[in-house]
Amino acid sequence: MTREVEIAIHECECDICRTGANPEIARHHRQMNLFLSRLNEPQRRWYVGLISQKPGGPSDRELSKITGLDEKTIRKGRQELEAELTDLPYDRQRREGGGRPPAEKKTRR
Ligand SMILES: [Zn+2]
Numbered sequence: 001m002t003r004e005v006e007i008a009i010h011e012c013e014c015d016i017c018r019t020g021a022n023p024e025i026a027r028h029h030r031q032m033n034l035f036l037s038r039l040n041e042p043q044r045r046w047y048v049g050l051i052s053q054k055p056g057g058p059s060d061r062e063l064s065k066i067t068g069l070d071e072k073t074i075r076k077g078r079q080e081l082e083a084e085l086t087d088l089p090y091d092r093q094r095r096e097g098g099g100r101p102p103a104e105k106k107t108r109r
Pocket of ligand 1: 012013014015016017018025026029066
């Protein structure tokens with residue numbers, strides 16, 4: 001029986017997940033890939049580009065194994081973030097009335 005809806009979720013290929021050495025990390029990688037599967041292409045590379053800059057985080061090579069994205073793609077995402085995404089179309093995601101109200105100061109004197 002084939003499923004009608006099949007969402008491609010990349011399976012992590014890092015050593016930790018392959019050997020099952022650390023279930024917690026494996027779970028984290030699985031969730032990362034689940035999350036990535038719901039993003040569009042640019043969002044995916046920005047997200048991974050962002051993680052790649054996390055101090056002490058995984059290298060591009062490792063991230064490529066984890067997420068299935070190309071190292072080149074990760075680099076590109078990082079560069080786009082560094083350029084503050086200025087050349088890219090602004091995709092408005094916020095709906096009127098949705099989300100949090102603007103932060104207000106609650107200091108009282
Ligand atoms: Zn992994």
